[in-house]
Amino acid sequence: MAGSLLADPGLLSLSATRLIALAPSDVIIILLYFVMVLGIGIYLRRYASTSNDFFMAGREMSAWVAGLSFLSANLGALELMGWAASAYQYGILAAHFYWIAAFPSMVFLALVMMPFYYISKTHSVPGYLQLRYGEATRALSGISFAFMTILMSGINMYAMALVMKVVLGWNIHFSIWVSSLTVAVYVALGGLYSAIFNEVLQFFLIWLGALVIPILGLIEVGGWSGLTARIQERMHSSDYVHLWSTLGTFSGNPMGVHWTGIVFGLGGAIAFGYWTTDFLVVQRAMAAKDLRSAQMAPIIASYFKMIVPLIVILPGLLALGVLPYRLVPETAVRPGLHSYNEVLPLMLARYAGPGLLGLGITALIAGFMSGMAGNVSAFATVWTYDIYQPYIRKNASDAHYVRMGRWCTILGVFLSIATAYFVTQFKSIMDYMQALVSFFIAPLFGTVIMGMIWKRTTAKGGFWGLLAGTLSSVAMYAAVKAHPEYLRYIALSPDAKDMAENLYRALWSWLICVLVTIAVSLFTKPKTKEQLTGVAWGYTQFPATEVLPLWKRPIFWAAGVAVFFGILQWIFW
Amino acid sequence: MSRSHMLPVWFFIGVLLTLYGAIILITSLGDWAHPAHTVLAQYHPGAWGGTLLLLIGSFYAIRFRPGRK
Numbered sequence: 084m085a086g087s088l089l090a091d092p093g094l095l096s097l098s099a100t101r102l103i104a105l106a107p108s109d110v111i112i113i114l115l116y117f118v119m120v121l122g123i124g125i126y127l128r129r130y131a132s133t134s135n136d137f138f139m140a141g142r143e144m145s146a147w148v149a150g151l152s153f154l155s156a157n158l159g160a161l162e163l164m165g166w167a168a169s170a171y172q173y174g175i176l177a178a179h180f181y182w183i184a185a186f187p188s189m190v191f192l193a194l195v196m197m198p199f200y201y202i203s204k205t206h207s208v209p210g211y212l213q214l215r216y217g218e219a220t221r222a223l224s225g226i227s228f229a230f231m232t233i234l235m236s237g238i239n240m241y242a243m244a245l246v247m248k249v250v251l252g253w254n255i256h257f258s259i260w261v262s263s264l265t266v267a268v269y270v271a272l273g274g275l276y277s278a279i280f281n282e283v284l285q286f287f288l289i290w291l292g293a294l295v296i297p298i299l300g301l302i303e304v305g306g307w308s309g310l311t312a313r314i315q316e317r318m319h320s321s322d323y324v325h326l327w328s329t330l331g332t333f334s335g336n337p338m339g340v341h342w343t344g345i346v347f348g349l350g351g352a353i354a355f356g357y358w359t360t361d362f363l364v365v366q367r368a369m370a371a372k373d374l375r376s377a378q379m380a381p382i383i384a385s386y387f388k389m390i391v392p393l394i395v396i397l398p399g400l401l402a403l404g405v406l407p408y409r410l411v412p413e414t415a416v417r418p419g420l421h422s423y424n425e426v427l428p429l430m431l432a433r434y435a436g437p438g439l440l441g442l443g444i445t446a447l448i449a450g451f452m453s454g455m456a457g458n459v460s461a462f463a464t465v466w467t468y469d470i471y472q473p474y475i476r477k478n479a480s481d482a483h484y485v486r487m488g489r490w491c492t493i494l495g496v497f498l499s500i501a502t503a504y505f506v507t508q509f510k511s512i513m514d515y516m517q518a519l520v521s522f523f524i525a526p527l528f529g530t531v532i533m534g535m536i537w538k539r540t541t542a543k544g545g546f547w548g549l550l551a552g553t554l555s556s557v558a559m560y561a562a563v564k565a566h567p568e569y570l571r572y573i574a575l576s577p578d579a580k581d582m583a584e585n586l587y588r589a590l591w592s593w594l595i596c597v598l599v600t601i602a603v604s605l606f607t608k609p610k611t612k613e614q615l616t617g618v619a620w621g622y623t624q625f626p627a628t629e630v631l632p633l634w635k636r637p638i639f640w641a642a643g644v645a646v647f648f649g650i651l652q653w654i655f656w
Numbered sequence: 657m658s659r660s661h662m663l664p665v666w667f668f669i670g671v672l673l674t675l676y677g678a679i680i681l682i683t684s685l686g687d688w689a690h691p692a693h694t695v696l697a698q699y700h701p702g703a704w705g706g707t708l709l710l711l712i713g714s715f716y717a718i719r720f721r722p723g724r725k
Contacts, residue, residue: 108683115675119671123668283665283669291709302699303696434701436687436694
């Protein structure tokens, strides 16, 4: 789900001339943000004294706080800038990544999977895998997650520094060290409390900082009808403003995808894999004060996720309609030309004067920093609970594990910084690292969901299914890298483009994971009823929700978001 | 330490947004006669945005202030 900003490592070749100059009021706004996040970390330190406090925020977050944090952990600045760029490139098709790639999977997490995570009292997704499948699957998942999380944190840090250099002319080392050390201080002090508080703060900053673009943009073009008319006039095509009607063929839309890839690959394997098993986001919902709040968190987040295109996709479309010049791919950037990836800062500079500009830039910085905080807090939890405690030092005191969490946070930040510098030296590595992360997402969902809904799934079935799904994803990726013409076999069409490969690769790897899990499970010994109590369907007692009034039930709000989703699809069909 | 005394996140958000609203509003009013060279600057978006932030921020800061029962 990462933004497409990183898709091309040629970003460094951008003009060194800065896009935006800040006024003193903008600088004060940015400085105030740093003071506030550090202040929050220092204030919350006194409350993060036990491991339950430090790693799970005391499991006492309200549904709203957990929900906004759940969304913010995903709403990084790279995500915003990357998808604004994609909207400029592909049109409203990019909104699929906010709609079908969010609502069904987030609601599924809330209604089907969250009860298992919450009732099993696990601290992490690898922790659930240990309860359901045993140590081998937990080790495979925990180690790969810890490794990937730190790598992604470093890549995001590098990308942030690069954006700050391009947009504001800031020194790369300054950006990396100042923002990293700030994150290290506030997460090491307040743990998940700090991370969640700052994510909720970031949610407000992003919305209020970016809202100036769609409001003034729509005034400038004369509303949605004026925008579509301008885009049609400039692009000589109406494909950019239709969500589904161009997806009948691979060649009929700018993205080169088919509706089956969008529905089953994106909305199915990728979205379910990301939203239901990526511990970075799931951890926020697990920190809720009770099961109902934990279920409501993703549902609340899904409402806001559905309207994020207002501040991400719409600016990209507005840029198509109003910018007096054409943006170009990274590979075509020359002096005087701007790339797709600069669309959000360019639109911000177009409408935001002193003060509002500072708020917009602060929103981007907040997005980067909270993304890093999310990564290192999830890393600290998985390292401490799923690697250190079971394999290195069992039965230590609670205070010892909290100390380990704090040091692990600092270590995670320094490893991220090291990764950022590594990427600076070997920029093409970014592409591979992102692919590396994508290898695990879809198969992991297959393993987790099979364990939850099918009692017959065995420990060996789960392990070999996960391994087979992951390896098949690696194999497909390597095959297309080595022989680009193989894309036609993965995506089932000679007209498919790069995006289609990601969607179908995820779908096939998920299917392979599920099929291998089933096959191996049928020939191996199942777990007993006692071993499956609380972790598998049929052996888990769910708290009754019938006693709640209808409007307090998660299913009621899930139905509401389904209606909202349907209306949006109909409007932009 | 008892978490019942913990300041809610909404209070921190309120304080920051109030400060931001004041800064943006003052900046915008100061530049009223000479608005920035941005598109649609004649609508003074800074004044509107600053006022909105001030309203949202002060609501949260007052509603969730320390010591409020």
